[in-house]
Amino acid sequence: MMRIGLVGCGHIGTVHAVALQQLADAALIDGRLTATFDDDPARAAKVARHQGGEPKQSLEALLDEVDVVWVCTWTAAHLAAVEAAADRGLAIFCEKPLAPDLATAVRVGAALERVPHQVGLVLRWAPVFRNIATTVASAAYGPALAAVMRDDQYFPVQGLYGSTWRGDVAHAGGGTVIEHSIHDVDVVRWTLGDPVEVSARTASRFGYPGIEDTAAATFTYADGSIAQLTSVWHQVLSRESSRRLEVFCEKAMLWTDDDYLGPVHVLTDDGELLVEAEAPAWSERFTLPAVYAKALAQYAEPSKSFLDSLVQLRAQGSADPTTIGHPRAGDALAAHRLVDAIYRSAADGGTPKSVN
Ligand SMILES: NC(=O)c1ccc[n+]([C@@H]2O[C@H](COP(=O)([O-])OP(=O)(O)OC[C@H]3O[C@@H](n4cnc5c(N)ncnc54)[C@H](O)[C@@H]3O)[C@@H](O)[C@H]2O)c1
Structure with a gap:
């Protein structure tokens, strides 16, 4: 049995703990x-009481007794936990973002690459x-020409998130x-794919220095296609988190306003096709409404996949650890490089920046 340690027992740590508990209880x-x-020892004690495990007094005490670590601290604390776990050769699940800035994210990525990770x-x-x-x-509908992604959420120092660190640039980046x-x-x-250039503007209106609440970015691609991202933190507390993606291909428009199962709407000259998806059937075994x-299956499915791979790695011994986990540090670092380009462009009045 894989012994799992949870480091950081706040909002998302608790979600992962519930998912792991449901998966374990259903023998999945x-x-x-x-x-x-x-x-905060009270948080570690609370999760242990409700979702299982023993609260530990230190990170090292936890690392002594587990096979895999879920790193769910606030962003600025990921590096220390990931490096300590990687130094012991433990498998690691690390929450996004890897770190508050690109240079530190590169260090987190390097530590993750030393061990099986996700x-x-x-x-x-x-x-x-x-x-x-x-x-x-x-390319069923020809090449992609343009994409528009809109993401809006209420400013997450309140409500479900209730985390003051999201208003502190040193913790969140x-x-x-x-x-x-x-x-x-x-x-x-x-x-x-990877754009060749990024330009962006950002604004910060809610009184948290360095914490942009509005951003618009444009990605341009070598083939001339363009993607735009509008990202907003507002004060509409009834809109917890919402996404809409539109992709224009030569012969179709694809769009969705749901970020899990869809449907995807595919509009062509032949009419509209709806592509629907289901949560994994095994999630019906969860003892939850x-x-x-x-909703929990969104987190349970990647966790189950990662743990199944680790169990297989342990059984086979010789399996290649670099094939385990999805997504891996490489994809996260590529996203960090684009985020960094957005910030560099915004700091330079929207001047396009190449992606390093
Ligand atoms: N993938 C997702 O969908 C998703 C969703 C929410 C949050 N996140 C990410 O997860 C991380 C945590 O976010 P959250 O909403 O759970 O925040 P949170 O404030 O609810 O929880 C963070 C916890 O980390 C603890 N902590 C801080 N430093 C620590 C350290 N050095 N050692 C041990 N514990 C420490 C805090 O005491 C707190 O309990 C962030 O990086 C966030 O971006 C990811």
């Missing part, structure tokens, strides 16, 4: 949460974006672009 994984640690860019597992990316890659839209940047890159089971 050969693993279980066995240890928790948080700088990154929490969870939209890579959303059937709706997989359908769009594979359809565009198939920035606002809506790095903290939330790194997911969108990754999806756009997945769909259209169906609506929560489906």
Whole structure:
């Protein structure tokens, strides 16, 4: 059995703990949460009480007793936890963003590459974006010409998130672009590939220095296609988090306003096709109301895949650890480079920047 340690027992750490508990209780994984640690001991104790495991007094005490670590601290603390776990050769699941800035993200990525790992860019597992990316890659409707991604969320120092660190640039690295839209940047890159140039403007209106709440970025591609991202943190508390993606191909428009199952709308000269998807059938074994089971499956599916791979690696011994985990540090770093280009362009009045 894989012994799982959770480092950082706040919002997303608790979501992962619930997912791991549901997977373990339904015998869907050969693993279980066995240890928790948080700088705030009450949080580690609470997750352990409800989702299992033993609260530990230090990171090192947790690392002593686990096989794999879920790093779910706020962004600025990822590096220390990831390096400590990698130094022991432990497998690591690291939440996104890897770090508050590109240079530190490169260090986190280097540590992750030393061990079997996976990154929490969870939209890579959303059937709706997989359908769009594979359809565009198939060129069934001709080449992609343009894409528009809109992501809006209420300023997340309140409500569900309730995390003051999201208003502190030293902890978060920035606002809506790095903290939330790194997911969108990754999806756009997945769909259209790497742009050659990025230009962007950002604004910050809610009184948190260095935390942009509005951003508009343009990605230009070698073949002339263009993608645009608008990312907003507003104060509409009834809009928790919402995404819309439109992709124009030569012979079709594909769009969705759901970021998990879709449907994808495919508009062509022949009419409109709806491409629907289902949550994994095994999520029906979760002991939660169906609506929560489906929402949790977004996090449970990548976790199950990662743990299944680790169990297989342990059984086979010789399997190649560099093939384990999806997405991996390389994809996360590519998204960080685009985020960095957005910030560099915005700081330079919107001047286009090449992507390093
Ligand atoms: N993939 C996703 O969908 C998703 C969703 C939400 C958050 N996140 C990411 O997850 C991370 C955590 O976000 P959150 O919303 O859970 O924040 P949070 O504030 O709810 O939880 C963070 C926890 O980390 C703890 N912590 C901070 N430094 C620590 C350290 N050195 N050692 C141990 N614990 C420490 C804090 O005490 C807190 O309990 C962030 O990087 C965020 O960007 C990802």
